[in-house]
Amino acid sequence: xxxxxxxxxxxxxxxxxxxxxxxxxxxxxxxxxxxxxxxxxxxxxxxxxxxxxxxxxxxxxxxxxxxxxxxxxxxxxxxxxxxxxxxxx
Amino acid sequence: xxxxxxxxxxxxxxxxxxxxxxxxxxxxxxxxxxxxxxxxxxxxxxxxxxxxxxxxxxxxxxxxxxxxxxxxxxxxxxxxxxxxxxxxxxxxxxxxxxxxxxxxxxxxxxxxxxxxxxxxxxxx
Numbered sequence: 001x002x003x004x005x006x007x008x009x010x011x012x013x014x015x016x017x018x019x020x021x022x023x024x025x026x027x028x029x030x031x032x033x034x035x036x037x038x039x040x041x042x043x044x045x046x047x048x049x050x051x052x053x054x055x056x057x058x059x060x061x062x063x064x065x066x067x068x069x070x071x072x073x074x075x076x077x078x079x080x081x082x083x084x085x086x087x088x089x
Numbered sequence: 090x091x092x093x094x095x096x097x098x099x100x101x102x103x104x105x106x107x108x109x110x111x112x113x114x115x116x117x118x119x120x121x122x123x124x125x126x127x128x129x130x131x132x133x134x135x136x137x138x139x140x141x142x143x144x145x146x147x148x149x150x151x152x153x154x155x156x157x158x159x160x161x162x163x164x165x166x167x168x169x170x171x172x173x174x175x176x177x178x179x180x181x182x183x184x185x186x187x188x189x190x191x192x193x194x195x196x197x198x199x200x201x202x203x204x205x206x207x208x209x210x211x212x213x
Contacts, residue, residue: 029180030096030151032138071096071178072137072147 015052019061027060029067032074039065043075090155092127092183097168098147098175101134108148111173115152118167124156141175155186 019025025034038046038061045065048058068074099108116126132149141147154160161179168177
């Protein structure tokens with residue numbers, strides 16, 4: 001119904017980029033703790049439309065996450081159970 | 090000269106002396122190629138996010154150094170050939186740096202860095 005859509009719009013919250021809001025927060029590939037906040041449970045990078053990051057910081061963040069993955073600080077994926085199944089064969 | 094940062098993971102089953110030997114080997118390599126070591130930061134043993142060569146933990150070492158691009162090439166070749174090293178990653182962190190400025194600064198940064206990264210995983 002038309003009214004539903006209108007009601008929903010009211011609750012959309014304006015998101016602010018966390019890194020712009022707090023300059024002391026730094027994006028570093030050596031800090032998996034901060035980066036993990038911006039990845040999903042499966043290890044995927046959370047899109048900007050959901051995390052609310054600005055374009056510049058999202059770009060830097062994505063690079064940092066990819067670097068962290070390369071040196072095994074963050075997972076590429078978390079399909080651990082699947083991997084084990086394969087190994088047993 | 091450019092500033093680089095190389096993170097590498099050493100086999101966790103090695104004893105402390107062997108780990109040191111690896112560090113010395115690569116820092117000597119950098120020095121031999123006219124590079125300057127800014128700092129060596131050892132994080133210790135950490136759990137890996139995924140298995141690497143059948144290991145689920147590794148000993149992390151971060152080498153911060155300055156040098157010409159050729160140094161990186163040689164260093165990465167050495168790391169690739171060394172069986173004790175599981176993974177490595179080199180990142181450029183500064184262009185046109187003067188190594189003399191950095192050597193003093195490295196010490197200050199080391200203290201801060203240890204606070205941030207000193208989270209070794211407990212042995213199970």
